[in-house]
Amino acid sequence: MSNYLIETNGLIKSFGNFKAVNGIDLKVPKGEIYGFLGPNGAGKSTTIRMLLGLIKPTQGMVQLFGRPLKSNRLDILKKVGSMVESPSYYGHLSAYENLNITRKILELPKSEVDRVLQVVRLTEVKDKLVKKFSLGMKQRLGIAQALLGNPELLLLDEPTNGLDPSGIHEIRDLIKRLPFETGMTVLVSSHILSEVELIADQVGVIQKGEMIFQGTLQDLRVKGSSTLIIDANPMERALVHIEQMGYTVQVRDGRLYIPEQTVDPAEMNKKLVMNNISVRHLSEHRDTLEEIFLSITREDLKR
Amino acid sequence: MIKALHIEFLKIKRSKLLILATFLPLFAALQGGLFAVDMKGKEEDLWHFVYLGAMTQFSWFIFPLLITIILSIIARIEHHHDGWKQLFSLPVERENVYFSKLLIGFALIIYSVIVYTVGLIIAGISVGADSSIPYDMIVQRPFLVIVASLPIIAIQFYVSMRFSHVGVPLMVGIGLALPSMLIANSAKYWIYYPWTYPITSALTDTFGPLGKAEIMYTVCGLSFVVITAIGLIQFRTKDII
Amino acid sequence: MKLVQLIGTELSKQKRSFLWLFLFIIPLGTTGAMLLDMVIRYDDYLFPNAQENGISSWEMLINENHGVLSWGLFLPVFVAVISAFIHQNESKVDNWKNLLSLPVTRGSVLLSKYLIILVFGWLLVLFNALGLILVGKLTGFPESVSFELFGRYVLFQFISLLAIAAIQNLLNVIMKNPIFPVVVAFVGMIVSGILMYQHQQIGKFFPFLYPYIAGDLGKFGFNPDIAISGGLIYGAIVFMVGLFVFNKKDIV
Numbered sequence: 001m002s003n004y005l006i007e008t009n010g011l012i013k014s015f016g017n018f019k020a021v022n023g024i025d026l027k028v029p030k031g032e033i034y035g036f037l038g039p040n041g042a043g044k045s046t047t048i049r050m051l052l053g054l055i056k057p058t059q060g061m062v063q064l065f066g067r068p069l070k071s072n073r074l075d076i077l078k079k080v081g082s083m084v085e086s087p088s089y090y091g092h093l094s095a096y097e098n099l100n101i102t103r104k105i106l107e108l109p110k111s112e113v114d115r116v117l118q119v120v121r122l123t124e125v126k127d128k129l130v131k132k133f134s135l136g137m138k139q140r141l142g143i144a145q146a147l148l149g150n151p152e153l154l155l156l157d158e159p160t161n162g163l164d165p166s167g168i169h170e171i172r173d174l175i176k177r178l179p180f181e182t183g184m185t186v187l188v189s190s191h192i193l194s195e196v197e198l199i200a201d202q203v204g205v206i207q208k209g210e211m212i213f214q215g216t217l218q219d220l221r222v223k224g225s226s227t228l229i230i231d232a233n234p235m236e237r238a239l240v241h242i243e244q245m246g247y248t249v250q251v252r253d254g255r256l257y258i259p260e261q262t263v264d265p266a267e268m269n270k271k272l273v274m275n276n277i278s279v280r281h282l283s284e285h286r287d288t289l290e291e292i293f294l295s296i297t298r299e300d301l302k303r
Numbered sequence: 304m305i306k307a308l309h310i311e312f313l314k315i316k317r318s319k320l321l322i323l324a325t326f327l328p329l330f331a332a333l334q335g336g337l338f339a340v341d342m343k344g345k346e347e348d349l350w351h352f353v354y355l356g357a358m359t360q361f362s363w364f365i366f367p368l369l370i371t372i373i374l375s376i377i378a379r380i381e382h383h384h385d386g387w388k389q390l391f392s393l394p395v396e397r398e399n400v401y402f403s404k405l406l407i408g409f410a411l412i413i414y415s416v417i418v419y420t421v422g423l424i425i426a427g428i429s430v431g432a433d434s435s436i437p438y439d440m441i442v443q444r445p446f447l448v449i450v451a452s453l454p455i456i457a458i459q460f461y462v463s464m465r466f467s468h469v470g471v472p473l474m475v476g477i478g479l480a481l482p483s484m485l486i487a488n489s490a491k492y493w494i495y496y497p498w499t500y501p502i503t504s505a506l507t508d509t510f511g512p513l514g515k516a517e518i519m520y521t522v523c524g525l526s527f528v529v530i531t532a533i534g535l536i537q538f539r540t541k542d543i544i
Numbered sequence: 545m546k547l548v549q550l551i552g553t554e555l556s557k558q559k560r561s562f563l564w565l566f567l568f569i570i571p572l573g574t575t576g577a578m579l580l581d582m583v584i585r586y587d588d589y590l591f592p593n594a595q596e597n598g599i600s601s602w603e604m605l606i607n608e609n610h611g612v613l614s615w616g617l618f619l620p621v622f623v624a625v626i627s628a629f630i631h632q633n634e635s636k637v638d639n640w641k642n643l644l645s646l647p648v649t650r651g652s653v654l655l656s657k658y659l660i661i662l663v664f665g666w667l668l669v670l671f672n673a674l675g676l677i678l679v680g681k682l683t684g685f686p687e688s689v690s691f692e693l694f695g696r697y698v699l700f701q702f703i704s705l706l707a708i709a710a711i712q713n714l715l716n717v718i719m720k721n722p723i724f725p726v727v728v729a730f731v732g733m734i735v736s737g738i739l740m741y742q743h744q745q746i747g748k749f750f751p752f753l754y755p756y757i758a759g760d761l762g763k764f765g766f767n768p769d770i771a772i773s774g775g776l777i778y779g780a781i782v783f784m785v786g787l788f789v790f791n792k793k794d795i796v
Contacts, residue, residue, distance in 0.1 A: 046544075052392045054543035077394040088389035090380060092317045101313050104306065105393045131720075145389070323727060330734045337742050360737055364618075368730055376723055466562075470629045473726055474566045477621050481570075482577035485613045489584050 004063075005030040005153060005185045006051060011060035013046055020046045022209035023060070028187055028202065031179050035196030036189040038206040039297055044189040045085055047206070048157050051187075052082055064153065078106065081151035083159060087142025091131030095122055095141050098130055099148065108149045116144040119174065135162035143171065154178065154186045160195060168195070175199055193293040207297050217289070223296065224287030228258040228265055230272075231281035238277045245271070255281075307395065307403040314380050315407065320373060324415040327369050331361035332422025339430045349432035354440055355506070357423055362448055362505035364480045366416075367498060370452060371459050371476025373411050377404055378463035378472070387543050397539045405460055405531070412456065416445050444505060451504035453523040454497035457530035464534060494518060497526065550648060550656035554630065558660075563629045567667055570622060575675030578609055582683040601685040605676055606697055606759060615672060616756035617733055617740075619701070620708045623665045624729030627712035628722040630661055654713065654790045658783060661709040669701045700758035704771040706779030707751040714786035717793065740766075751778045 006028035013021040021043040028034040038044050049055040050062055053073045062069040064076045089098050099113045117123045120140040125133070130141060139162050146154060156175070160168045176199045178184040190196050196203060203220060205213040213220060231254070232238035239256060242249050250257045258268075265284055272279050287295070315321075338356020339349045346352060381387050390400065420442050427436065455476075463472040483498035487510050493499040494515050500523065503510045558564070582590070582605070594604040610616040673694055680689065708729075715725035732752030739747035740756060747753050748770050758771035 049388075049543065054388060054391055056540065056542060074394045074396065077392065080392070082392045084388055084392065086385065088385045088387075090314055090386065091384060092380075093314070097313065097316070101310055102389075102393060104310050104313070105395055107306075319724075327731070327734075330731065330738075334734070334738050337738060341742065360734065365734060368621075372723060372727055372730070376721075379721075379723065468562060468629075468632065469723055470566075470625060470632060471562050473625050473628065473723070474562065474569075477618070477625060477726075478566070478570050478573060481615070481618045482573055482613060485577050485581055489580065491584070492580060 003029055005065060006187065007063045008051075009061045011047065011050060011062065012058045013050060013055060014058045019209050021050070024206065024209070024211050025214075026204060026211070027214065028185060030185050031183055032185060032201040033175065033179055033199050034185075034187045035200030035203040036187055036206070037193060037196060037203055037293065038191065040191050042206045043209040044206060045157055048082075048084055048155055048187070048189060051155060052077070052080070052084070054084070079152040080155065081146035081148065081153070082155040083142040083146045084155070084157045086161070087138050087145070089130045089138060089141060092129065094127045094129055095133070096126040098141065099145060102145050102148055106149045112148055116147045119147060120144040121170075136164060136167050139163055140167070143174075150182055150184070152184060154184055156186065156188045158189055158191070160190070172199055193290050197289055205293065205296060212296055220289060220292060224289070224292040225259060226284055226286045228263050228268065229281070229283045229285060230256040230258070230268070230279065232256065232272055233278045233280060237275070238272055241272065241275055241277065242268075304399050304403065307399040308406060311403045311407045315377065318376060318380065320376055320411055323372060324369070324411045325418050327365060328361070328415045328419035329422045331357045331365045332419060332426045334360055335423060336426030336430055339426070339432065343430060349430055350427050350437050350441065353423060353427045353430065353432060354444075357426070358444075358505045361419065362501040363484045366448060366452060366501055367455050367480045367483070368476060369415055370412060370456055371472060373415075374408050374456070374459045374463045375469055375472040375476075377408055379469050382467040382469070391543055398535060401464075401535050401538050404464070408456070408460060412449065416449055420445050448501045448505050450520065450523060451500040453527040454500065454530070457527045457534075458497075461530055461534040464538060494522075497522070547652050547656055550652055551659055554656050554660040558629070561629065563626065563664065566625065566629075567664060567671065570668060571671035571675045574609065574613060574615060574672050575679060577613055578605065578676060578679045579682060581608055581612070582679055586683055600687045600690065602680055602687060602690055602693055605680055605685075606693070609672070609676055610756070610759035616759045617736055619669070619705070619755040620752045621726065621729045621733050622668055623661065623705060623708045624712045624726045626664045626668070627661045627709065627716050628726055630657055630664075631716035632722050650791050651787055654717070654786055658709055658713045658786075661713055662705060665705045665709055666702050669698055669705070673698050697759055700768050700771050701755055703775040704754035704758040706775040707754055707782065710779045710782035710786060711751060714782055714789065717786060717790050748774070754778075
């Protein structure tokens with residue numbers, strides 16, 4: 001058995017001629033938080049729905065807990081909590097009654113409802129009808145519902161949608177705590193990298209139904225480029241020297257830009273100074289994750 | 304399955320379904336009572352007129368529309384706010400969900416017929432019909448109407464589950480109920496139009512199945528099984544988007 | 545935004561909607577049912593009977609459509625379904641707040657909904673009447689079509705719907721679940737059935753009976769003029785009430 005809690009092979013879903021998901025190999029390690037990233041409409045929700053058996057894949061396989069979903073759906077779903085896109089609820093029932101319905105399906109003790117209400121801080125409004133809830137409260141109810149019974153796997157699709165900053169913070173802390181406290185594996189989808197950046201160990205980036213990156217956040221950082229920025233005097237000699245060293249240099253705004261990852265800034269400084277060039281400014285600019293994310297999703301758009 | 308049923312019961316709480324299933328059939332009973340009051344003094348058998356006055360409306364449109372409304376509300380509970388999505392992300396068998404919804408629908412439909420028969424009895428007693436209640440007519444017949452309505456129940460359940468827009472089942476249920484009384488008048492064609500079955504089974508004096516009772520009840524049973532099965536197959540494989 | 549534009553947007557919201565299907569299927573059904581009726585009963589029963597009562601085949605046909613098929617009794621429920629369709633778009637995805645955040649007055653929003661319900665209801669009535677003319681032609685009525693008769697039949701129903709459309713529009717504004725206004729119209733239809741046989745005096749004041757009265761050519765002896773005055777009065781009053789309620793309503 002592999003170490004992956006979620007594993008899909010060549011997952012494809014087409015709606016007519018349109019391939020919403022096109023050959024996704026999702027690999028989510030056990031006990032980690034996996035950030036599932038991609039712009040809106042990239043196929044995140046469709047993928048998550050296939051993980052839950054809500055949508056049948058046109059092709060490919062979904063394995064959860066090392067077993068194919070197709071033949072073990074019920075057993076697998078007992079160990080999965082989820083919230084897909086906007087939370088579903090029965091508006092004419094109270095928060096407690098909504099959770100109680102899910103609790104009964106999962107055959108859990110009554111105390112579970114109170115516990116999850118506590119976790120998302122809805123205890124005080126538990127008897128209020130859900131249709132009277134604010135968007136953020138509904139979202140929290142959806143998360144509470146997903147947490148019922150401490151599932152081994154939690155799938156959250158855009159969980160911070162509609163939450164205020166403190167709510168976002170709260171949910172983020174909660175998600176971060178889960179693997180640590182309960183060994184839960186969490187998959188969180190989002191279209192905003194910064195939301196996932198602080199909590200995820202692994203990320204997968206999808207674009208137009210295809211996985212364009214999968215790995216740790218560290219791996220993603222490496223994909224970004226760094227640029228060396230130099231301001232030296234006299235500029236012309238510095239330019240000649242650097243070009244002689246075999247680097248391509250761009251001159252912009254009276255500064256030299258070396259878009260190269262392999263340059264050692266200290267070495268560069270030493271060489272310039274030894275050649276009697278005074279270096280007034282030398283800095284390295286690294287792409288932020290956000291820039292990397294944007295650049296790889298953009299690159300893919302061009303294809 | 305028992306669990307699934309219990310859960311469905313929890314969901315219809317506060318949905319006003321019980322109120323509808325109680326009051327709508329009472330209107331029909333009221334009508335029967337009023338009809339019989341008119342006949343008082345002119346006719347002997349007032350029970351017959353209570354029955355006739357109530358059943359004309361009940362079998363023609365009150366009962367078919369009651370079925371339409373009950374089933375569309377039951378389905379709407381899930382269609383509204385994407386309930387299917389959450390429900391099927393939980394470890395439940397889709398067929399259990401399907402059958403428990405159908406059973407809840409049946410329970411409400413049967414309940415409404417019980418209310419109806421009780422209403423008929425009260426109407427009969429209050430207009431001063433004689434003391435021996437003709438149970439075969441007042442009680443047995445309405446339950447036969449349920450059997451005759453099986454095709455309607457199956458079609459309405461199918462359409463309600465299939466279309467997320469509540470207008471669709473309402474449109475089908477009401478639109479198809481309209482011509483049923485007229486078609487029931489045709490000795491030749493009524494058998495092809497299941498919406499006439501409740502009328503024929505209820506108003507045997509006027510219409511009567513005319514020797515086609517066996518065909519009718521066979522059609523009822525068969526169509527119910529077939530339509531429900533088709534609905535279930537689609538329901539099991541449907542993508543929840 | 546001008547009212548005309550608002551109505552235009554209402555129409556475009558019904559693009560690809562089942563409502564259009566409804567608008568064609570229902571009259572198709574009534575036409576089919578009446579054709580069946582004529583095929584079975586015209587020569588042997590309906591025509592001689594009409595001759596006896598001194599009415600034309602066309603009048604007889606309208607009577608069959610309105611009273612026997614009970615088009616007039618069902619019409620309010622059809623309009624209720626139309627209204628539910630028109631309003632469903634707003635309540636389903638909470639679009640009210642969206643619509644009312646645009647620079648439009650609430651009054652014009654309500655009015656545009658009202659008018660669009662009316663237009664669809666009128667189309668339904670019109671198609672039903674056209675279907676009847678077709679049935680008469682196919683059956684080969686000896687008399688020529690009386691456009692005065694049909695014009696009157698259609699017009700009276702149009703006006704009676706002023707009341708129904710206003711009531712359903714109001715109910716759909718008040719009730720969140722679009723099924724309940726249909727239930728109200730359904731109850732209205734049941735009560736109409738009781739009133740038209742037994743309590744005609746009260747029936748004159750019961751708006752759900754107006755579409756029936758509008759086409760009553762003497763069968764139950766209502767004066768069709770009631771449908772005109774009633775339709776206008778109820779239409780105006782209920783619309784005003786709707787305006788009042790809608791203006792006060794919080795959009796949550």
